Amino acid sequence: xNKVIISLALGTFGLGMAEFGIMGILTELARDTxxxxxxxxxxxxxxxxxxxxxxxxxxxxxxKFSLKTILLFLAALCITGNAIFTFSSSYTMLIIARxxxxxxxxxxxxxxxxxLTRVIRPGKVTAAVAGMxxxxxxxxxxxxxxxxxxxxxxxxxxxxxxxxxxNIAVITSIVFWxxxxxxxxxxxxxxxFHFLKSAAPWLIFLxxxxxxxxVFAWFSYIKPVMIxxxxxxxxxxxxxxxxxxxxxxxxNIVSGKLSSRFSPLRIVAITNxxxxxxxxxxxxxxxxxxxxxxLAFIICAGLFALSAPLQILLLQNAxxxxxxxxxGGQIAFNLGSALGAFCGGAMLTAHFPYNYVALPAALLSxxxxxxxxxxxxxxSRPAFCSEAKVTG
Numbered sequence: 001x002n003k004v005i006i007s008l009a010l011g012t013f014g015l016g017m018a019e020f021g022i023m024g025i026l027t028e029l030a031r032d033t034x035x036x037x038x039x040x041x042x043x044x045x046x047x048x049x050x051x052x053x054x055x056x057x058x059x060x061x062x063x064k065f066s067l068k069t070i071l072l073f074l075a076a077l078c079i080t081g082n083a084i085f086t087f088s089s090s091y092t093m094l095i096i097a098r099x100x101x102x103x104x105x106x107x108x109x110x111x112x113x114x115x116l117t118r119v120i121r122p123g124k125v126t127a128a129v130a131g132m133x134x135x136x137x138x139x140x141x142x143x144x145x146x147x148x149x150x151x152x153x154x155x156x157x158x159x160x161x162x163x164x165x166x167n168i169a170v171i172t173s174i175v176f177w178x179x180x181x182x183x184x185x186x187x188x189x190x191x192x193f194h195f196l197k198s199a200a201p202w203l204i205f206l207x208x209x210x211x212x213x214x215v216f217a218w219f220s221y222i223k224p225v226m227i228x229x230x231x232x233x234x235x236x237x238x239x240x241x242x243x244x245x246x247x248x249x250x251x252n253i254v255s256g257k258l259s260s261r262f263s264p265l266r267i268v269a270i271t272n273x274x275x276x277x278x279x280x281x282x283x284x285x286x287x288x289x290x291x292x293x294x295l296a297f298i299i300c301a302g303l304f305a306l307s308a309p310l311q312i313l314l315l316q317n318a319x320x321x322x323x324x325x326x327x328g329g330q331i332a333f334n335l336g337s338a339l340g341a342f343c344g345g346a347m348l349t350a351h352f353p354y355n356y357v358a359l360p361a362a363l364l365s366x367x368x369x370x371x372x373x374x375x376x377x378x379x380s381r382p383a384f385c386s387e388a389k390v391t392g
Contacts, residue, residue, distance in 0.1 A: 004119050005128050007173035008112040009135035011071070014078055014170055015108060016139025017147060017163045018101050019047060019337075024148030024241050025156035026223050027234075032156065035091055038345035041220045043098045045341045048334035050081075050102025055327045058107035067115050068180045074104035074111070075171045082164040086157045106330035109133075118181050137252055137304065140245035149238040193324065201317040201325060203375040205332040207368045208310050211272055212336030214365030215303045217344035218279055220337075221357050222296065225282075229355045230292040243293065244300040251301030255308050264309035264316075269372050271309075275302040276365035279358045286355035340364065 022029075022043050030040040058070065065073075081101030088094045112132050120128040147159035195201055218225070226232045226240055258267055278298045285291040311329060318325025343364065344357035 002120070002128065002131075003173075003177040004115065004179070005131040007170070007177040008115070008132040009138075010170045010173050011075060011078075011108055011112070012132055012135030013139045013143060014075075014135075014163060014167045015105050016136040017143040017166070018078065018082055018160075019105065020140055021144050021147040021159055021163065022047070023220060023222055024144055024237060025151040025159055026221070027227070028151050028156040033089070033091065033094065036348075037221070037224055038348040039091070041341050041345045041348075043094060044216065044220050045338035046095050046098035047102035047105075048336075048338035048341075050099040051105040051334035052331050052338075053099070054103035055106035055110065055330055057103075058111070066180050066182045067111050068174065068178045070111050071108065071115075071174050071178060072171060074108045075167050075174060077101075077104045078167040078170070079164045082160045082167070086160045086164065102334070106327060106334065109330060110327055115178065115181065119179060133307075137245075137249045140248045140300075140304075141242065142245070144245060145238040145242035148241050152234055152238070195318045195325065198317065199378055200375060201314065201328070203371050203378065204310065204313045204317055205328055207268065207272075207371040207375065208314075208329055208332040209336040209339065210364050210368035210371060211268075211275075211306050211310070212303075212333050213340035213343065214272075214275060214279065214336075214361045214363075214368060215299060216337045216340030217361035217364060218282065218299065218340075218358050219303070220341040221344050221348070221354060225286055225354045225357065226292065226296075229286045229353065230289045231287075232289060240293065240296070244296050247297040247299075247301035248304040251303065251305035252307065254301070255305035259309065259312075264312040265372065265376060267309040268306055268313065269369060271302050271305045272365050272368045272372070275299055276362050276369065278302070279362040279365060283355055283358040283362070286358070 026037055026040045029035075029043070030037045033040075058074075077100055081097050081099075081103070085094060085097035085101060088097055109132075113129055116128045116132065147162065150158045150162065222240075222244070223237060226237065227234065232240065255267060255271070275298075278295045282292065282295045282299070285295065314325045314329045318328075340361065343360035347356045347360060348354065
């Protein structure tokens with residue numbers, strides 16, 4: 001594999017560890033810092049908020065520095081944020097650390113995609129971007145179970161110390177493998193916002209937000225659900241996290257295979273419906289451990305099955321502003337993470353059993369389907385079709 005792709009995949013692996021690794025250590029974090037599990041779950045929301053803040057800031061300053069310099073800065077932020085989180089002893093410091101950790105996330109993917117369009121020959125860019133994203137899926141399959149295991153054997157702090165140390169390797173790979181190039185786009189920034197005048201991209205943004213919020217309202221609290229409701233022990237949580245990570249990998253693969261036979265809209269709609277049904281069943285069958293595991297596998301497979309077709313829908317509806325559309329998708333995705341973690345935590349704050357986090361999760365997934373139906377209705381209007389032909 002191209003060394004540039006390997007370097008970027010290493011970066012997304014570290015980001016995946018930082019974003020999703022928190023799920024496997026929630027109970028330990030809450031116990032060690034003397035905060036409720038629901039408050040520990042808010043660490044997911046603050047990471048997502050960091051992503052939302054970071055993506056537009058980097059977009060504004062990107063023309064002032066080389067893309068390699070920006071990547072090095074983002075990797076340094078990953079080290080800093082996770083190191084602060086490792087040694088935090090107060091709730092305030094935990095929040096600051098998660099904000100810093102999330103800041104580089106969306107920007108790293110955006111800058112990485114631009115670099116790949118410059119160094120990879122035409123016709124191979126999509127495969128190269130998929131190679132970059134593979135780091136995230138491997139983080140879910142290998143890195144997060146490893147982090148969960150470390151939290152059991154030593155401390156939750158060891159998991160995030162590992163993430164900080166790993167990002168030193170990311171910086172090293174960027175220094176030696178990433179070429180020193182700049183983003184010399186000639187389009188004015190204001191012109192790239194024109195696609196937002198249509199309702200279509202907003203409906204896709206909304207569907208992205210609600211889709212992710214639906215999964216994360218449940219996934220943010222997967223550990224207490226599995227332990228206190230499904231009856232699994234702490235010792236098997238690394239295996240459970242590996243199982244759901246495998247579901248994410250397979251979901252991404254299956255979605256790619258289906259893309260040659262079905263439209264992105266159909267794949268997203270069917271996947272969201274499947275997730276909503278699985279979340280509803282989780283509410284009632286989480287007490288049965290085999291059913292709980294099976295449903296968790298389906299839900300997590302659906303999470304990454306949504307990624308590629310939603311990205312395609314955004315690009316189809318962001319003519320002239322594809323990069324901003326992609327950045328908007330990252331913002332919607334992470335706002336969904338924050339909203340989902342908040343909604344799931346609200347059920348716990350209201351003293352419902354842990355399996356009740358699946359209730360707002362299912363409702364959010366159904367909201368995503370409603371947004372997609374509105375998008376389909378808008379798309380079928382003659383006026384919209386005529387406008388699409390003109391702009392296309």
